Amino acid sequence: MSIAFLFPGQGSQMPGMLHALPDHPAVTRTLDEVSEYLNMDIRELDSEEALRSSVSVQLALLACGVSMARALIEEGVKPEAVAGLSVGAFAAATLCGVISLSDAVRLVRQRAEMMVRLYPSGYGLAAIVGLSEIQVSRLVEEAYSAQAPVYVGNINAPRQIVVAGSDEGIRKVLEAARKNGARKSEALHVSVPSHCPLLEPVAVALRESLEKMQLQSPNYVYVGNVNARTLRTPDAIAEDLASNVAHGVRWYDSVTVLEELGCHLFLEMPPGHVLTQLAKESVPSVPALALGESSLEHALRIVARYSN
Known part of the structure; x- marks a missing residue:
């Protein structure tokens, strides 16, 4: 059967997520490998205090996703395609073999440190549920100012849109979204735009x-963030990794492409279940399983069941 591995982005982090990974040789080797590249134990970056830093969050997400994916592959579960949301794309590209894990660590650390340095406070993300992309785009246009910039960010689902920018700009958009009938509108646990x-x-x-x-x-087939297309060359994937930080992610379109590729099961790498929930909403015909809420043994049983 065709399986897609999904890698979550910032906002899905939770304390203890690295320590909650299965006791598997591939997990241990990967965490040790990342620790060697960082010259510190990556396991120290999943505490509640450490996860207040976007740098710790992004590095921990990379380690978490690659560790679990490698464990699955060693157990005989190989994906047809991979896709990662935002920083999750670096885990996807690593698993594809396009970039080495050492280079992924360097890139993710550079990415996160620059984001924090540029915008140490006063900026972030927010999610709006219940309004269309056209509606949110109009609200963003009305709220935008040079002093309080705000933009449409990710299209996670047809009616789940993420906005990015200054806290003040986001506040105006969320207030307008509620007045226009949004079912939910709230800031996310992401401190950079x-x-x-x-x-x-x-x-x-x-x-x-x-x-x-x-x-x-x-x-493996890599589905990009920016254009939501299958990318099959190193240069195209490298451009997606670089540019997604400054462009909105069309995640709904990416998941749709995975379905069109014939993927019959989505496995979301830990932590959390955000991508699994989005998949169930966007492409309900494809079963999805969040490994962050399931044991490795259960995941292997699910794969075996759908393979028969």
Whole structure:
């Protein structure tokens, strides 16, 4: 059967997520490998205090996703395709073999540190549920100002839109969204304005870093963030990794592409279940399982059941 591995992004983190990973040789090796590259134990970055830092969050998410995916592959579960939301794309590209884990650690740390340095406070993300992309775009246009910029960010589902920018700009959009009938509108646990033009300097720096790295052809189909298309060359995937930080992620379209590729089961790497919930809403015909809320043994049984 065709399986897609999904890798979540910032906002899905939770304390203890690295310690909750299964006791599996691939997990231990991966966490040790990341720790060696960082010159510190990555397991120290999943405490509640550590996760207040976007740098810790993004590095822990990378380690979490790659560890679980490698464990699944060692147990015989190989994906047809991979997709990662935001920083999750780096785990997806690592699993594809396009970038090495050491380079992924370098890139993610560079990405997160630059984001925090550019916008240490006063910026972030928020989610609006119940309004269309057209409706949210209109509210963003009305709320935007040079002093309080705000942008449409991710399209997670037809009526689940993320906005990015200044706290003041986001506040205006959320207030307007409630008045226009949004079922839910709230700030997310992300302290940087991801996926909007404010982070173009980060994209430029990542491109420069990627140009100096040795990239390989992908072992699996990689579905991109920015254009939600299958990307099959190292250069195309590198551009997606660099540019997604400054562009909105069309996640709903990405999941739809995975379904069209013939993927019959979605496995979401830990932590959390955000991508599983989105998949069930967007493509309910494809079963989805969040590994962060299931044991490895249960996941293997699910795979075996759908394979028969």
